[in-house]
Amino acid sequence: MSRQLSDVEDVLQNALNKHGLSVVPLLQEIQEHFRYLPEEVLRMLSRKTGIPLIEIYHAATFYNSLSLTPRARHQIKICAGTTCHIRGGGKLIEEIFQVLGIRPGEITPNGEFMLETVNCLGCCAFAPAMVVDGKYYGNLTPGEVRKILSKLRERAALMEK
């Protein structure tokens, strides 16, 4: 890990100045900085504040938007809302498994893609919907998902070259 100890100290101190000992806002702040909740940072937080590690872990695993796993280069979010479900959202998840071999919560071995589901993206009129790296796609079919993924892979391969 290239993480500098002094950087981590700064992040923690800043978060503490802002939020005191409120666990969830502290974790949100840490996640905003590191894009996930690294274990060693949570251990430091516990040592520094005296908040038991189990309490920190409890909060980190309770809330959907907090993540203990690092992010991949491309973040795929499939809407798992009710409308998307009845309009075929499950098929999109299955398609991604067929193409990338990952299930929700997993990352491809090369660290390229991560698949997540979200409870609702709130754009039910365009169900089923997906967000890749912040870009929304609506009215999707498995075939279209496959096209989007292969475009992303092509681009990634080009960048490698």
Added chain:
Amino acid sequence: MNTNTRSKLAIPDDLTKRREMLKDRLDPKKQRIVVCGDTGCTVCGSRELVPVIEKVLQERGLAKKVELKIAGCLGFCENGPLVLVFPGAVFYQQVQAEDAEEIVEKTVLQGEIIERLLYTDSADGRKITCAYDIPFYKLQKRVLLETGWYIDPLDIDDYIAHGGYAALAKVLGEMTPEGVIAEMKKAGLRGRGGAGFPTGLKWEFCRASAGDEKYILCNADEGDPGAFMDRSLLEGNPHAVLEGIIISAYAVGAKEGIIYIRIEYPTAVLKIEQAVRQARELGLLGRDILGSGFDFEVAISKGAGAFVCGEETALIRAAEGKVGEPRQKPPYPADVGFGGKPTVINNVETFVNVPLIINRGAAAYHEIGTESSGGTKIFCLVGKVKNSGLVEVPFGTTLRQIIFGIGGGIKNGKRFKAVQTGGPSGGCLPEEMLDLKVDFKDLAQAGSIMGSGGMIVMDEDTCVVDVARYFLQFLKSESCGKCFSCRVGIQRMLEIYERITTGAGSIEDLDLLEELAVTVKDASMCGLGQTSANPVLSTLRYFREEYLAHVRDKRCPAGVCRPLFRYSIDKELCIGCGSCAEQCQAEAIVETEEGSYSINPELCTRCGVCMEICVADAIIKG
């Protein structure tokens, strides 16, 4: 007084003067282009549209003359991106960046209508120009949503020009806290978050609670999948939410408020933060608001995403920065709430009703709605319905009026099967219940709930057994795990559903499901567990035949549960192009000797790609 300066409004008269100075914003002849900036329209390109319109207006030297507004949500999400052109409320749909120039050139400059962008009535095929004449809007009663068409949510002066904060001035200047509470009671206002508790009563309990330190907690943690009413209100009219909160604080005697908002709604967070900042600058928050001696401040707390936080005791803990697990009631939050102090918790939509009641008067407000529930309710009408979108109707409107009137019926000529109300804790209602009047009491009697306002329409291609399984899956992952009955009961029910949907279920499973559902309902502490039985019991009650098809005939009539249906190829229709075989990831499609193709059911994963791409419609599902 210069409206550009942020000089504080010291007395109610200052507010009136400011509104007077802003009155040219109400000029009905003013030319205005309103673009929908909601997530739905953004998905289909409204974000790209705005800079193009801006550029065209600049180039024509119209930037000052023609106002360009980005509204929160115009409601008719189905046909986005939406654009309204005033005067005349000309309604354009599916507008893309390349249409921008024409809109300015023709409609704005010459008053000419662009036919191709108009809405076509699905009933009679006529083109409709004015938004108000489109059945989707015409059949609604948009008392809460309509302001969103006229105001820029990022500009407090727009809200003030349209009568904003007048209710607050009236309350602080002319009414006692008890008077405000009496008005809420008389209006018949009930909480819009789900349970429908009378708002006036809730405020009265909290006001009567001992102690000086009290809190207002605004629940903006909209967690129901398939519901985005609160997000649209926060994004489209954040000051109305804030005004409602300040009035409630005055009524209850609270000096501090917290808006607990979902972090997954970044735009709503930005807008409410901006609203709070602007209100503070004008002295509508802070010390001695409008010279009344009343002090009030608001903080914003970001929710990290947990469905159970919709339960009020869980919400309190979450707003305190802790893990949002519910606790036993009583004591109720009106006595022991945020920080252990008396707290009123209301939902975003409830707060938006408050200024409306004060402005119109309780009696006039209560003319809308039913005896027991005053006013309107906003629903997210979505699913297999023609006109998806945000819909506002008086309480007492029937499901049929909403789905077939406003919603225009079912998409693609399919048959209506069920409507699901109330989010994951709600129930599925069948065709026989379509004339049910939408009201807290009637929906509960029918085995569903009002919930926060999700309304998901299902057609014959939706499997209700699969839908119930889906909700249990959702509730399983969102159960906090504190109560045994909820934690284990939902898990066991889900396992039964997994059996049924894979063809391993038995008729006895249906009785077991019913027994478990009733137990979980009776033995769980909070609303999540207590209502988790609704999707199970309501589908068992109204769609027993479909369950029987799954367990007895091992068949999914809707063709959703994968092991219970098959894809095959109609040899007569197949043109032998082979594109299905090419696309099949599972390599389940092979060429036959006669030159057509066939699907091996053993290898087929039922992804449906073949059916999607077949140009000859030769793929059969059944």
